[in-house]
Amino acid sequence: MLDVGDTASFTWDVGSTPDTFSARVRLPDGTQTTLTPTEDPDRPGRYVAEYVVAQHGRHLVSAAATGPAWADVDVFNAAPPDWPAIVGLAEAKKHLEIEANDHDRDDELRGFILSASMVVEDVVGVVARRTVTETASGGGRNIVLEKPPVLEVVDVRVDGAVVDPSVYRWSPSGLLTHQGGWPAGLRNVEVTYLAGKLVVPPNVVNATLELLRINWRPQEGGNYAPFDGGAGDDFGNGDLEASLQGNLRLGFFVPNTVIQRLQPDQRGPVIL
Known part of the structure; x- marks a missing residue:
């Protein structure tokens, strides 16, 4: 996931040099910005462009060519300005045993961090102030x-x-x-x-990191998918059968080992 100020890079392969090629970005506020694509001199029909992100939210990127007729539409997202994540990129990498200087999947991992944070907040209430x-x-x-x-x-x-x-x-x-x-x-x-919380309890931090680990595992080629039986994996608690029990919240598999960590801070009903 990108931030405001980051540079988004785009590549399009038309297949051969077209008569015309154009591209644009529709910003979250509905306005549009025209891009200036350039053709790769070593790859006829391949166009590249860059855009410096100016707004947070969903961006729609569209490109079109004539002679031959060709079109492409894609989306990218920029993180909210207050970055409502419970844990940071550095501590997530440490927990996942990813080298600090390995930046190949930083944007993807940041998206997972935000998703895991949303799931935890669904259980305990707002954490990130x-x-x-x-x-x-x-x-x-x-x-x-x-x-x-x-x-x-x-x-x-x-x-x-x-x-x-x-x-x-x-x-x-x-x-x-x-x-x-x-x-x-x-x-x-x-x-x-x-x-939010002025101080994030250690059990909430730990639960967020563990939830991230479990749902990031398939990206590493592991078998932590919620419906595959988890053969050979223990979800970090040494008891495979018990750890496979859990539920799906906001598209994330949340095993009981995470829910139990969050239980002391689980939000209760508001009494009117």
């Missing part, structure tokens, strides 16, 4: 914020008007209470708050 803005419908005394734990409520607005902080209170679990009740309306309450 970030600003969240969400809307809720009024009409009751309480609003349940969607991404606890809450570190601080920064701003609350009803129908666009700022609400005096003295009339509401909040809890780390995400309960936002108005002393007189929130004015009724559909998605009329906008809340901006800081979510």
Whole structure:
């Protein structure tokens, strides 16, 4: 996964030199940038181009040629600016026993790190500190914020008007209470708050790294796929049969050895 400021490189093989060739990138905000492809002098019909990433999010890359008619569409993603990952690239490499100076798959590994972090946060709540803005419908005394734990409520607005902080209170679990009740309306309450953990518990860090290891293993040619029986692998806990028990969350296989690590921090229900 790329970052804003990284250079994305593209290669297209038309097969032979076309009459015309063009390429462009549609940015996450909907605007488009025209690329300037150049033909490889040693490979007629092969075009290359580069683009310096300026926005985070999904980018659509399209190229087209005439004489012969040819077209290609692809996608690349740039990481969010706050990089909501629980563990870093260096500690992930150390856990996976990848040499620190081996950068061949850094972008792919960063994508796995973000995915593993999302799965862990699905169990324990937000870990990587970030600003969240969400809307809720009024009409009751309480609003349940969607991404606890809450570190601080920064701003609350009803129908666009700022609400005096003295009339509401909040809890780390995400309960936002108005002393007189929130004015009724559909998605009329906008809340901006800081979510995450000031200190990440070691069991959460360890669980994230282990989840990453298990789901990265197939990239290394291992047999850690969730449905293959896991022959010859032990998922790191020495008990193959028990470790194969788990579930799928957000497309990641989460064995019980990871779930058990997260259990002390598993988020509970919010009591209204």
